[in-house]
Amino acid sequence: MSTVQVGEKIPEFSAATHLGDINSSEFSGKQVVIYFYPKDNTPGCTTEGQDFRDSFSAFEAANTMIIGVSRDSLRTHENFAKKHEFPFALLSDPDEKICRLFDVIKLKKLYGKEHEGIERSTFLFDNNGILQKEWRKVKVKGHVEEVLEAAKSIQS
Secondary structure: OOOOOOOOEOOOOEEEEOOEEEEHHHHOOOEEEEEEOOOOOOHHHHHHHHHHHHOHHHHHHOOEEEEEEEOOOHHHHHHHHHHHOOOOEEEEOOOOHHHHHOOOEEEEEEOOEEEEEEOOEEEEEOOOOEEEEEEOOOOOOOHHHHHHHHHHHHOO
C-alpha cells in the first residue's frame, strides 16, 4: 500500500479514538491535522499535545480539526487526554495500519538497540481532503504554531 503524498486525497480509514470511532470520509468540509507521536505520557508527546490543546480554539477558528495518533491503547489515550484536558480525539493504532498509511513507522535507535517506532510527524489536509503540507522528524518546540499558520493560510 502506498503512502499519501502532498497533493493527494486523504486515504480511506476508520479507527477507534478515545472519543468514539471516526472515519476519514467524515472529514469533508473541514481541514484536518493528523499528528503522529510516539507514546502517551512521555515528555515530548505531552508537550506537543498541550501545545495543540492550548491552540485548539485558534484551530477551530480556522475550521481545522485535530487528531493525535499513537500505538497506545484507548484506555491509555483516555487517561492521557483527561489528565491534560485534550479537547481533540486521540486515535489508537496498535496494529499500525494508519501509521503505515502515512509511512511514520521508522527504524529508531534507543540505547544502542534498534527498534521500530513512530517518527513524530504531522499532516495537514485542506477541506477537500487533499494533503497540503507534511512535517516529518518534528521537533516539538514551535511546531504547533507553524502548523496553525499553515492551516490559516490554506483556509478557503
